[in-house]
Amino acid sequence: MDIIKYEQITDRIIEVRHQKVILDNDVAELYGVETKRINEAVSRNPEKFPQGYLIELTQNEWMPLKSQIATSIKGGKVKLPTAFTERGLYMLATILKSERATATTLAIIEAFAKLREITHTIKQVQTIEDENQKKKTLQRTGELITELLDYDSASDESETTIELNFAVLKLKHTIKKNKKK
Numbered sequence: 001m002d003i004i005k006y007e008q009i010t011d012r013i014i015e016v017r018h019q020k021v022i023l024d025n026d027v028a029e030l031y032g033v034e035t036k037r038i039n040e041a042v043s044r045n046p047e048k049f050p051q052g053y054l055i056e057l058t059q060n061e062w063m064p065l066k067s068q069i070a071t072s073i074k075g076g077k078v079k080l081p082t083a084f085t086e087r088g089l090y091m092l093a094t095i096l097k098s099e100r101a102t103a104t105t106l107a108i109i110e111a112f113a114k115l116r117e118i119t120h121t122i123k124q125v126q127t128i129e130d131e132n133q134k135k136k137t138l139q140r141t142g143e144l145i146t147e148l149l150d151y152d153s154a155s156d157e158s159e160t161t162i163e164l165n166f167a168v169l170k171l172k173h174t175i176k177k178n179k180k181k
Contacts, residue, residue: 009111014065014083016055020115021083022108023057023065030104031096039082041095048095053088057081086112118144 012026028035042049057065057080084092089112093105121141128134 009107010115013111013115016057016061016065016083019055019083019085020112021055021085022089024082024084027084027089027092030108031098032100032104033096038092041092042082045095048091049088053085053091055083055085057083114144114147 008030009022012022012030013020014023015021022030024038025035028038031038042054059080062080086108089105089108093101093108096105118141121137121144125134125137125141128137
């Protein structure tokens with residue numbers, strides 16, 4: 001079984017209607033099934049997907065996204081994609097039963113939790129007066145970003161710098177790796 005890594009999840013999280021979501025074809029790829037199987041699971045269990053769990057994309061929402069998506073959708077889409085919110089993904093996990101589904105669900109939960117914590121710590125930094133506390137909070141934010149992006153700690157020696165610029169905050173975090181012997 002392939003191990004699902006954070007970047008495989010975070011690379012697929014997009015924003016639709018001010019919500020973080022993953023499109024049905026990406027969900028299917030992560031779970032190792034066909035997109036139609038994901039959509040069948042939803043249509044067979046409508047009571048498990050109340051409002052706010054799924055977003056049915058409109059043509060106006062889909063067209064700009066379609067041009068941004070790096071991987072082509074095999075055969076093109078006949079119907080507009082469904083976007084799964086975090087809650088929708090949790091509910092989908094109760095339907096799909098396999099070892100890969102469990103591993104994928106855990107990776108998705110961890111990725112969304114880390115993204116939420118990063119958002120929280122960035123907002124928190126703006127209100128902290130004490131410079132030492134601010135520095136600790138920024139360090140924690142950098143650690144969370146590293147956890148999301150650091151998928152191969154046994155790589156050759158390298159250095160990666162991540163810079164995030166916000167209206168009132170500039171975060172720079174450098175990741176240094178040494179080849180493990």
